[in-house]
């Protein structure tokens with residue numbers, strides 16, 4: 112059985128379980144369940160704190176896990192990412208009250224509050240800045256107002272939390288993060304059970320970001336139409352009973368679908384339909 116770590120709380124948990132469900136796996140029904148066996152798919156899910164997942168996976172007791180890239184880096188655990196999942200996207204940044212410092216070089220002698228000591232300590236060492244780091248569990252934005260630190264380093268998505276605290280970002284993002292699938296560093300990459308799991312998740316990612324487009328067009332317009340809808344490999348072209356016309360079927364990126372439909376219409380294509388893709392293996 113493949114043993115997989117899944118975040119049990121926080122920003123990663125809901126989207127991770129939704130993605131696994133879409134990939135055809137059973138998921139726990141209530142939040143007190145710690146382990147769920149899915150015998151049909153030969154998988155066992157362990158619901159763990161997102162911060163701990165890289166540690167379990169690096170120990171070799173679990174085969175793979177879903178966590179955030181920032182949590183993986185912060186843990187220092189011996190695990191590596193093998194698939195990007197596109198949710199829980201964030202940046203990791205320094206912030207201060209306006210006028211505190213121009214950039215990280217100005218943090219010398221200051222105290223930096225963060226929940227991600229591993230990332231901050233490494234970054235300070237890389238840029239050669241001598242600052243103290245104080246660990247807080249969360250709501251780090253308030254640390255400056257309460258005098259615990261002059262600088263914070265935290266996850267930023269929309270920037271709302273920083274704005275609400277009257278803080279501004281300093282310097283470039285320390286890193287960009289998103290949810291990722293991880294495995295122990297150096298684990299064999301040809302394990303068929305892992306490969307099948309990754310293919311299923313890749314299928315979900317494709318199904319979420321592509322639609323199937325069908326339309327009819329005149330043969331003389333086909334080349335230009337196909338240039339608009341080249342598909343992943345090549346579109347399917349079928350003859351229509353009506354002579355001089357063909358039916359075209361092709362996958363297109365969902366975010367471009369409306370623009371492509373307009374362009375096809377202007378080209379003379381008709382009966383242009385898009386349908387959702389529920390699952391796929393490329």
Ligand SMILES: Nc1ncnc2c1ncn2[C@@H]1O[C@H](COP(=O)(O)OP(=O)(O)OP(=O)(O)O)[C@@H](O)[C@H]1O
Nearest residue numbers: 120121122123161179181199200201249266268288
């Ligand atoms: N507002 C956010 N938007 C996007 N991603 C976020 C956000 N907050 C945290 N993350 C991401 O979620 C992961 C952290 O998950 P974790 O469960 O530890 O924290 P959390 O979502 O802040 O939940 P908690 O309520 O337990 O603090 C990290 O990968 C982080 O980048």
Ligand SMILES: O=P(O)(O)OC[C@H]1O[C@H](OP(=O)(O)OP(=O)(O)O)[C@H](O)[C@@H]1O
Nearest residue numbers: 249250251266267268269270271272273
């Ligand atoms: O840029 P924003 O869109 O405001 O998102 C970033 C905030 O979201 C998370 O906080 P969360 O709500 O999880 O609380 P926490 O600080 O206690 O973890 C993160 O720690 C930031 O504080």
Ligand SMILES: [Mg+2]
Nearest residue numbers: 121122249250
């Ligand atoms: Mg949080």
